[in-house]
Amino acid sequence: MQLKLLAVGDVVGVPGVRFLSQHLRSLRKQYEIDFCVVNGENASVVGLADSQAEEILDAGADVITLGNHAFANRRIHDYLDESPYILRPLNYAPQRPGRGWGVYDTKAGPIAVINLIGRCNMNFGPDNPFLQIAPLLDKIDAKMCVIDFHAEATSEKLAMARLLDGRISALWGTHTHIPTADCRVLSGGTGYQTDLGMTGPSEGVLGIRTEQSIANFRGDLTSRYEAAPGPCVLQGAVFTLDGDTGRCLQAEAIEIC
Numbered sequence: 001m002q003l004k005l006l007a008v009g010d011v012v013g014v015p016g017v018r019f020l021s022q023h024l025r026s027l028r029k030q031y032e033i034d035f036c037v038v039n040g041e042n043a044s045v046v047g048l049a050d051s052q053a054e055e056i057l058d059a060g061a062d063v064i065t066l067g068n069h070a071f072a073n074r075r076i077h078d079y080l081d082e083s084p085y086i087l088r089p090l091n092y093a094p095q096r097p098g099r100g101w102g103v104y105d106t107k108a109g110p111i112a113v114i115n116l117i118g119r120c121n122m123n124f125g126p127d128n129p130f131l132q133i134a135p136l137l138d139k140i141d142a143k144m145c146v147i148d149f150h151a152e153a154t155s156e157k158l159a160m161a162r163l164l165d166g167r168i169s170a171l172w173g174t175h176t177h178i179p180t181a182d183c184r185v186l187s188g189g190t191g192y193q194t195d196l197g198m199t200g201p202s203e204g205v206l207g208i209r210t211e212q213s214i215a216n217f218r219g220d221l222t223s224r225y226e227a228a229p230g231p232c233v234l235q236g237a238v239f240t241l242d243g244d245t246g247r248c249l250q251a252e253a254i255e256i257c
């Protein structure tokens, strides 16, 4: 049996959560989506609160993944331990709250979802994801296995996808908030897109107010980042998976605005 999985790029701020809530259910219907993974690390712009995680799940996400802002909002810490439907990057230190992977039931069988974070041009605190992933995959029985690799460098994301091509069903990148034009199925049968993009205000800079971003690059004293005003976009990818083999049959980037 096939499984259609929708992966959605970083949801930014109140406008992003609202836009997701308005559109995710109809999008699920339109593409006949069976399972949906949403990156929620920016729901409160930098981090997310438990109430925002609930809003994302209520909007139609089955699992929330996170990234470098996973722990920024303290109001998520207990929730990370309590809910199996939210994942923080696996390769953060084990004493941090939460879990980095989970297995979920679907109509096509169990699917493992893993959240990893990269280190290139980012914080070098997390463990090496290239060394962490192999022992985990050895432990996982589920035929279908997907990874949100939250990383800055395109090379780091593609290298991970090449390493795992044929071993996992799909890998997509998040974090840069700009979608890449390379959504495809790799030669080993793994669906891949270097970065999904984001869900939130399209007229700012990565969802942030333009003047705040420019001020940051000018070197001005900066204020706390806020979501930009104006229209929103939802960006992601649909991966069609074969539940029997775990292979990806089709990969397609999507965007609604």
Ligand SMILES: [Fe+2]
Pocket (backbone or CB within 6 Å): 010, 041, 042, 067, 175, 176, 177
């Ligand atoms: Fe982000």
Ligand SMILES: [Fe+2]
Pocket (backbone or CB within 6 Å): 041, 067, 068, 069, 150, 174, 175, 176
């Ligand atoms: Fe990020």
